[in-house]
Amino acid sequence: MNQNSLTFGSQLAKAVLTKKNPVCVGLDPRVEGLPDSLKPTDESSYSAIADAFEKFCVEIIDVVSPLVPIVKPQVAFFEQYGPEGMLALKRVIAYASSKGLLVIADAKRGDIGTTAEAYAQAFMGRGSRSAFGADCLTVNPYLGEDSLTPFVERADRTSAGIFVLVKTSNPGSGFIQDLKSENLSISERIADWVQTQSKIEIDQVANGRTSSPTGSEGQSARYGSIGAVVGATYPEQLASLRARMPNAWLLIPGYGAQGGNAKDIASAFNADGLGAIVNNSRGIIFAQKSKSYAHLNWQTAVEAATNDMIAAFQA
Numbered sequence: 156m157n158q159n160s161l162t163f164g165s166q167l168a169k170a171v172l173t174k175k176n177p178v179c180v181g182l183d184p185r186v187e188g189l190p191d192s193l194k195p196t197d198e199s200s201y202s203a204i205a206d207a208f209e210k211f212c213v214e215i216i217d218v219v220s221p222l223v224p225i226v227k228p229q230v231a232f233f234e235q236y237g238p239e240g241m242l243a244l245k246r247v248i249a250y251a252s253s254k255g256l257l258v259i260a261d262a263k264r265g266d267i268g269t270t271a272e273a274y275a276q277a278f279m280g281r282g283s284r285s286a287f288g289a290d291c292l293t294v295n296p297y298l299g300e301d302s303l304t305p306f307v308e309r310a311d312r313t314s315a316g317i318f319v320l321v322k323t324s325n326p327g328s329g330f331i332q333d334l335k336s337e338n339l340s341i342s343e344r345i346a347d348w349v350q351t352q353s354k355i356e357i358d359q360v361a362n363g364r365t366s367s368p369t370g371s372e373g374q375s376a377r378y379g380s381i382g383a384v385v386g387a388t389y390p391e392q393l394a395s396l397r398a399r400m401p402n403a404w405l406l407i408p409g410y411g412a413q414g415g416n417a418k419d420i421a422s423a424f425n426a427d428g429l430g431a432i433v434n435n436s437r438g439i440i441f442a443q444k445s446k447s448y449a450h451l452n453w454q455t456a457v458e459a460a461t462n463d464m465i466a467a468f469q470a
Contacts, residue, residue: 160314161314162314162316162356162360162379162380163257163290163291163310163314163315163316163380164316164353164356164357164378164379164380164382164404165360165376165378166257166290166314167224167225167257167316167378167404167432168377168378168429170224170225170257171224171429171432172429173224174222174223174224175469176222176223176224176465176468176469177224177424177429177431177432177433177468178222178223178224178432178433178435178461178464178465178468179223179224179225179226179227179259179406179432179433179434179435180215180219180223180225180226180227180434180435180436180439180440180461181226181227181228181229181261181408181434181435181436181437181439181440182212182215182216182226182227182228182229182247182436182440183228183229183232183436183437183440184207184208184211184212184232184233184440185232186198186204186207188437188440188441188444189207189211190211190443190453193207193210193211193214194207195207201236201237201239201240202239204236204239204240205233205236205239205240205242205243206239206243208232208233208236208240208243208247209243209246209247211440212228212243212247212250213247213250214454215439215440215454215457216247216250216251216254216256217254217454218454218457218458218461219256219439219457219458219461220251220254220255220256222458222461222462222465223256223461223465224256224257224432225256225257225258225259225432226251226256226257226258226259227258227259227260227261227406227434227436228244228247228248228251228258228259228260228261229261229436230244230260230261230262231262233247244287245286245287245288248260248287248288248289249282249288252281252282252288252290257290257291258281258288258289258290258291259289259290259291259292259293259318259406260278260287260289260291260292260293261293262274262278262292262293263293263294263295263320264278264292264293264294264295264306265294265295265296265297265298265302266298266302267298267299267301267302268301268305271302271303271304271305271306272305272309274292274305274306275292275305275306275308275309276309278292279291279292279306279309279310279313279315279317280309280312280313280314280315281313281314281315284313284315285313285315289315290315290316291315291316291317291318292306292315292316292317292318293317293318293319293320293384293406294306294317294318294319294320295320296319296320296345296348297320297331300348303317303319303348307352307381310380310381311356314380315380316380316381316382316404317380317381317382318382318383318384318404318406319345319348319349319381319382319383319384320345320383320384321342321345321346321349321383321384321385321396322342322346322383322384322385322386322389322392322393322396323384323386323408324386324387324388324389324408324409325386326388328386328389342392342396343395343396343399345383346383346396346399346400347399349381349382349383349400349403350399350400350401350402350403352379352381353378353379353380353381353382353400353402353403354379354402355379356379356380356381357376357377357378357379357402360376361376377402377425377427377429378402378403378404378429378430379402379403379404380404381403382403382404382405382406383396383400383403383404383405383406384405384406384407384408385397385405385406385407385423386407386408386409387407387408387409387410387416387419387420387433388409388419390419390420390422393405393407393419393420393422393423394422394423397422397423397424397425397430397431401425401430403430404430404431404432405423405430405431405432406431406432406434407420407423407431407432407433407434408434410433410434410435410438410464411435411437411438411464416467417467417468417470420433433464433468435460435464438460438464439457439460439461439464440457442456442457442459442460443456443457445460447460448460
């Protein structure tokens, strides 16, 4: 266990406690959604689009960084524009970090051996610890346990984290994730693995301390750095999977545009109010497109939508 800095699980707990909310803002830029003032003059130019995406995300970060603990850039929206897009992603991650936000690179990587190690090295580790400098990476577990090990080892070395796909929010997720073997669904098997990894880390941290943590530090120490993606669109499974993973952070997509709401997600949180972060992408970054915020300029709409989501969880 890396003792040089707080684990990602503890960093996330402290950030949520500091901001007093579990909101994660998804950075999913799309040309058609950009404000008119930021739309590229040449939509055939990858470089122009990448520059527009970077400006858009930076201005969102300026608005939300005082409000929320974490952001989640979706790598695919940058990657589709090649090297220019990926350089913009790198700069967006660095800017978010400079504003005090934790950053999840949503890339859903998954492979074996040295290939998995390379993916982990690319994204996992703040600042100069990795090529892209993210605090956390989403990971696909469907190549098996050995495909996850390099990401877990990288998390340990760099005080980073991973969110493993357990039960995703899309309508077709049950095709694989709900299949049962030996009375457990695939989602449940993966959830049990996530909980085991989280508990291993927590025990290692506890054994390295000279005294038991107290107060907010004690709350932080309850959560590991190996978390799970569990969608808001399946509330009953969300509650069941929360019970299977008491020491794991949950990253919850599916809020807002996909139909999830605060009531659906209530079961994701432990008694201490921690344990989950809830992502909202379109509902925040394109808030001006909705009737509720159409009368506002786009940055004010982003701020209003973020504050409304925070208020929904505080209520």
